[in-house]
Every structure is written in structure tokens, then in C-alpha cells.
Amino acid sequence: MFFPISGAHISPIYLMVTGFLIGVLGGFFGVGGSFIAGPALRVVGLDWNFAVGTDLAHIVGKSVVAAKRHRALGNVDLRLGLIMALGTIGGAEVGAQLIQMLKRAGNVNFVVSIVSIAVYVSISTFMIWESRKTLASHKPMPRGLVKGAAGKEDHSAFMHVTRGIQRLKIWPIIKLPTSGVTISLWVILLVAFVGGLFSGFLGGGAGYIRMPSMVYVLGIPTHLAVGTDLFEIIISASYGTFTHAIKGNVDILIALVMNTGAAVGAQIGAISTQYFAGPTIRLAFVPLPLIGAAIVIYTLVTGHKF
Amino acid sequence: MKRETFKTLRAFAIELLVYAALVVGYFFLVLHFLGEGLHQLEIRHRYTYAGVAILLIIGQAVVLESVTTLLLRMIRGRSE
Numbered sequence: 001m002f003f004p005i006s007g008a009h010i011s012p013i014y015l016m017v018t019g020f021l022i023g024v025l026g027g028f029f030g031v032g033g034s035f036i037a038g039p040a041l042r043v044v045g046l047d048w049n050f051a052v053g054t055d056l057a058h059i060v061g062k063s064v065v066a067a068k069r070h071r072a073l074g075n076v077d078l079r080l081g082l083i084m085a086l087g088t089i090g091g092a093e094v095g096a097q098l099i100q101m102l103k104r105a106g107n108v109n110f111v112v113s114i115v116s117i118a119v120y121v122s123i124s125t126f127m128i129w130e131s132r133k134t135l136a137s138h139k140p141m142p143r144g145l146v147k148g149a150a151g152k153e154d155h156s157a158f159m160h161v162t163r164g165i166q167r168l169k170i171w172p173i174i175k176l177p178t179s180g181v182t183i184s185l186w187v188i189l190l191v192a193f194v195g196g197l198f199s200g201f202l203g204g205g206a207g208y209i210r211m212p213s214m215v216y217v218l219g220i221p222t223h224l225a226v227g228t229d230l231f232e233i234i235i236s237a238s239y240g241t242f243t244h245a246i247k248g249n250v251d252i253l254i255a256l257v258m259n260t261g262a263a264v265g266a267q268i269g270a271i272s273t274q275y276f277a278g279p280t281i282r283l284a285f286v287p288l289p290l291i292g293a294a295i296v297i298y299t300l301v302t303g304h305k306f
Numbered sequence: 307m308k309r310e311t312f313k314t315l316r317a318f319a320i321e322l323l324v325y326a327a328l329v330v331g332y333f334f335l336v337l338h339f340l341g342e343g344l345h346q347l348e349i350r351h352r353y354t355y356a357g358v359a360i361l362l363i364i365g366q367a368v369v370l371e372s373v374t375t376l377l378l379r380m381i382r383g384r385s386e
Binding site (some may be wrong): 001003004005012016057058060061062064065068069234238241242245246248250252253255256257259260263264267 | 321332333345355358359366375
């Protein structure tokens with residue numbers, strides 16, 4: 001199939017299957033999936049700038065489907081998502097500016113890459129430790145298609161630290177009744193800002209940083225963190241899509257075709273979360289930051305950027 | 307349990323087939339005619355294109371979510 005905007009010839013079946021796989025991952029883990037979509041578009045010959053912009057547009061569509069399904073399951077905290085979107089956009093802008101500054105300063109790619117690898121590996125290591133410890137110390141909850149509060153009940157071996165963060169009384173304090181959390185606005189903005197900063201540094205949505213941060217720092221139950229992250233991604237990725245589109249980096253036809261596969265995958269992923277407890281989802285999440293680290297290592301070693 | 311899994315997989319396979327037929331029709335009827343118009347818009351009015359692109363991807367996502375939910379209800383006879 002010919003896509004006139006980017007001038008690329010790509011099989012629609014390939015795009016649909018790629019979209020489907022990313023949709024399943026996104027619906028289940030609450031991530032954008034750019035670490036797969038970007039390379040997948042590059043492999044079929046799409047220019048790097050189009051791969052980045054088109055991937056963002058596709059993420060918007062996939063996140064709409066997954067977030068809508070998660071909302072039906074009661075897994076989206078709208079207030080938290082809107083606040084986080086502000087922090088993410090701010091962080092992404094600062095991250096992008098910082099990259100420009102660092103580029104002018106000299107050989108910074110190496111430093112940024114090493115920091116990224118350290119962060120990704122740390123997240124994975126920590127999540128393995130925490131989720132295994134939680135699974136070992138708590139009786140698994142009955143699973144099935146569980147809706148409502150019972151389905152959102154969650155445990156974490158890191159909860160004592162999270163409770164300490166929630167006790168920080170830095171005005172203004174925000175109540176999040178859907179998540180059952182009361183916390184300082186600044187903590188939420190900081191978590192979102194850091195996620196956005198990594199997004200600006202490394203591209204994509206940086207969901208592999210934001211989702212665990214929501215669970216461990218803010219104390220949001222895992223199912224709600226997944227759903228809310230997807231809702232937040234709709235806003236921040238829409239902003240990214242707009243800025244990339246005005247620079248001529250978005251082939252919306254490719255994104256629309258990918259989204260036909262993602263629509264099915266995202267629903268499967270979202271529904272599947274109801275069959276797993278929070279710690280199990282977190283344990284299954286562990287490979288994602290490692291894939292992010294592997295991509296950075298590949299880029300560092302070969303010099304090829306996805 | 308096995309019976310339930312079989313029913314779910316069968317419903318999913320039927321849904322995929324119906325969905326695939328709808329998507330093929332969609333490729334030819336909608337994307338084929340949209341292509342050139344969007345290309346021209348992208349060349350001449352970049353800001354309008356950016357806005358239209360977001361509206362299209364969100365609009366399509368909402369429609370597809372509704373279609374897949376409807377298909378599931380029709381095939382399985384109940385909501386997820």
C-alpha cells in the first residue's frame with residue numbers, strides 16, 4: 001500500500017499486526033509501546049522523523065481505545081490523569097530543550113545513554129525484588145473478571161515508603177477519591193515531570209518509568225495506574241503529535257492503518273488486566289524497561305538510532 | 307473451564323474474521339479517498355493538517371472501540 005504523505009510503500013497487514021502487538025502491551029501495561037513501534041516502522045524503510053511522529057499519532061489512537069475500556073472497568077482516575085498531563089508536557093519540553101543544550105555542550109549522548117541504562121536496569125531490578133516479595137508475603141487474591149474496588153485492591157512491599165511520601169504535607173494537598181489517595185500536588189507533578197523529562201530525552205511516552213512511579217511513589221493501585229497512564233498518554237501524545245505534524249513528521253494514514261490492529265489488541269490487553277493481581281502485572285512489566293535499556297545499548301554500540 | 311475458554315476463543319476468532327472484513331472495506335472506501343486530500347493538506351496547510359490528524363486518529367479510535375465492543379456483544383450475547 002502506498003502512503004503519499006511519507007512516500008512509503010508498506011504492507012497494511014504488517015502495520016495491523018504491529019499495531020495489534022503494541023495494542024496488547026499498551027492495554028495491559030499502560031505504556032505507549034514506542035520502543036517497538038519506532039523500530040518496526042524504521043525496519044520497513046520509513047524515515048526516522050516520520051517514524052517518531054507517526055508512532056506518536058498511533059499511540060494516541062491506541063490509548064483512546066485502551067483507556068476507554070479501562071474506564072469502563074473503573075480503572076481511570078481522570079483528576080490524576082489531567083494533573084499528570086500538565087507535568088508530563090512540561091517535563092517533555094524541558095527534556096527536549098536539555099537535549100539541545102547538552103548537544104551544544106559536547107559529547108553528551110554517551111552520558112545520557114549511560115544514565116538511561118542505569119535507570120532502566122534499576123527499575124527492572126527493583127520491580128523484580130518488590131513484586132516477588134509482595135507475591136511471597138501476601139495471599140493471592142481470587143482472580144476472574146473482577147470489577148470495582150475488589151479488583152483494585154493492591155499490595156506492595158514498598159508501601160511503607162509510599163505512605164511516608166503521602167504524609168508529606170506540602171500545600172496544596174489533592175484528594176484522589178477514585179484511587180483512594182491523598183497526596184501533595186507537587187509530588188504528582190514531580191512524578192509526571194520526571195516521566196516527561198525521560199520522554200524528551202529518549203523519545204516515546206516513557207510509560208516504563210511513569211507507570212512504576214505511579215505505583216511506588218504515589219501509591220496508586222496497579223490497575224488504576226495502568227488505566228490512568230493510558231488516559232494521560234492521550235493528552236501528552238496528542239500534544240506531541242501536533243508539534244510533530246506541524247514539522248511535517250506525521251503520516252496519519254500509516255497511523256490510522258496501525259490503529260485498526262491496535263484497537264483489537266488494546267481491548268484484549270485492557271480486559272486481561274482483570275485476570276491478574278497488581279504484583280503479577282508488575283512482575284510481568286519487568287522486561288519492558290530492559291528492552292528500553294537494550295535499545296539504548298544497541299544505539300550506543302552501533303551508532304544507529306531507531 | 308475448558309468449555310468457557312473454547313467459547314471465548316471461538317467468539318474471538320469470529321470477531322476477528324468480521325472485523326477483518328470491515329477493515330478491508332475501510333481501507334478501500336475511506337483511506338483510498340482520504341489519501342490524496344490529506345497529502346495536499348499536509349503540503350499546503352500544516353497547522354490544519356495537524357488538527358485534522360488528531361481528530362481523525364481519535365475519531366477512528368472511538369469508532370473502532372465501539373465496533374469491537376458491539377461485535378463482542380453480538381457474538382457472545384453479552385457485554386465483557
